[in-house]
Amino acid sequence: MSLLTPQRPVDLRDELPGSSDGSGLPAFAIELEGLTKVYAGSRRMLPKRALEGVDLKIPRGSFFALLGPNGAGKSTLINILAGLVVKTSGTAHVFGVDIDAHPRRARRVIGVVPQELNLDAFFTPREALEMQAGLYGIPPAERRTDEILAAVGLSDKADAYARSLSGGMRRRLLVAKALVHRPPVVILDEPTAGVDVELRRSLWAYMQELNREGVTVVLTTHYLEEAEQLCDWIAIIDKGHVVACDRKEQLLRQLDSKELTITLAQAPAVLPPALAAMGAELDGLGRVVVRYRPSRVQVGQILEQVRASGCEIADLATREADLEALFLRLTGKRPESEDPEA
Numbered sequence: 001m002s003l004l005t006p007q008r009p010v011d012l013r014d015e016l017p018g019s020s021d022g023s024g025l026p027a028f029a030i031e032l033e034g035l036t037k038v039y040a041g042s043r044r045m046l047p048k049r050a051l052e053g054v055d056l057k058i059p060r061g062s063f064f065a066l067l068g069p070n071g072a073g074k075s076t077l078i079n080i081l082a083g084l085v086v087k088t089s090g091t092a093h094v095f096g097v098d099i100d101a102h103p104r105r106a107r108r109v110i111g112v113v114p115q116e117l118n119l120d121a122f123f124t125p126r127e128a129l130e131m132q133a134g135l136y137g138i139p140p141a142e143r144r145t146d147e148i149l150a151a152v153g154l155s156d157k158a159d160a161y162a163r164s165l166s167g168g169m170r171r172r173l174l175v176a177k178a179l180v181h182r183p184p185v186v187i188l189d190e191p192t193a194g195v196d197v198e199l200r201r202s203l204w205a206y207m208q209e210l211n212r213e214g215v216t217v218v219l220t221t222h223y224l225e226e227a228e229q230l231c232d233w234i235a236i237i238d239k240g241h242v243v244a245c246d247r248k249e250q251l252l253r254q255l256d257s258k259e260l261t262i263t264l265a266q267a268p269a270v271l272p273p274a275l276a277a278m279g280a281e282l283d284g285l286g287r288v289v290v291r292y293r294p295s296r297v298q299v300g301q302i303l304e305q306v307r308a309s310g311c312e313i314a315d316l317a318t319r320e321a322d323l324e325a326l327f328l329r330l331t332g333k334r335p336e337s338e339d340p341e342a
């Protein structure tokens with residue numbers, strides 16, 4: 001794919017309510033209060049409470065991950081913001097705009113890349129973008145169809161029918177459609193599910209570029225490593241509730257967990273009792289692994305105990321707790337697992 005080039009976000013300073021930092025822009029790209037969604041039941045299905053009084057503030061300019069097990073309510077939340085699902089109660093502001101009071105304006109300030117590849121098979125990428133620009137009332141002279149197609153690496157497919165595009169290309173076309181009106185907030189719902197590594201890399205490089213330009217990027221993903229690398233803010237949602245929301249470093253620090261791996265000069269066949277008493281374990285390579293709470297124990301204390309047990313240390317490494325550990329602790333599940341109640 002060609003190297004992606006960023007586009008400038010829309011400048012909404014003239015139309016929006018004032019902010020705290022004097023920029024004229026709102027402090028939060030998205031602000032939800034008591035957001036609740038109950039899907040109506042049917043003869044065969046009970047009503048489903050997908051979101052339960054969600055309070056969430058997404059700082060403007062952040063690269064924000066919204067994580068949660070399957071069925072946690074992430075798509076419901078995104079679809080409410082996109083105007084595709086009607087909330088049951090609560091309030092939602094997007095870039096300072098109340099989605100109830102100004103639904104059209106609210107839709108102008110976000111670009112949503114949906115999970116489903118819902119493209120019209122009989123339009124070419126160029127036609128799809130032109131039509132999208134028309135929907136947003138962008139005059140032909142101000143459209144940047146070619147620029148956006150180049151940015152997502154679809155220039156050479158500009159006039160091919162969407163049905164002839166590969167899954168990865170369709171995904172890129174969805175991203176392009178979401179960017180046509182230069183929204184200051186871009187939301188991507190599982191944009192890299194089933195997408196090859198190359199596309200993932202270039203998509204994220206592009207989103208990082210937009211983020212540097214000031215665009216707030218919100219994404220959901222099952223790839224926690226991806227979220228950990230890209231995002232500076234993280235919220236975890238479980239069974240319709242926000243169970244964590246903070247800066248990434250802050251969240252991981254709260255976990256207060258580190259892992260020390262010690263290679264001994266002579267790999268022991270069984271763990272020396274003094275080390276077993278510390279809660280240490282042997283890994284498959286004969287190394288001693290100790291999990292500890294950095295707020296309570298210092299590495300030096302652990303090493304002293306190891307030496308006192310008569311073991312000679314050849315090498316050691318420490319590892320911070322990662323997002324996977326946090327996710328597991330808060331939800332009791334792995335990110336790709338099904339919510340049994342969903």
Ligand SMILES: Nc1ncnc2c1ncn2[C@@H]1O[C@H](COP(=O)(O)OP(=O)(O)OP(=O)(O)O)[C@@H](O)[C@H]1O
Pocket residue numbers: 039040048049050068069070071072073074075076077341342
């Ligand atoms: N149209 C609908 N009618 C009834 N229930 C629904 C509807 N859409 C979603 N749900 C239910 O609402 C809950 C939240 O679903 P949602 O799709 O928002 O979760 P999610 O976190 O996006 O999951 P995933 O990671 O699988 O996309 C689930 O129990 C789901 O079955």
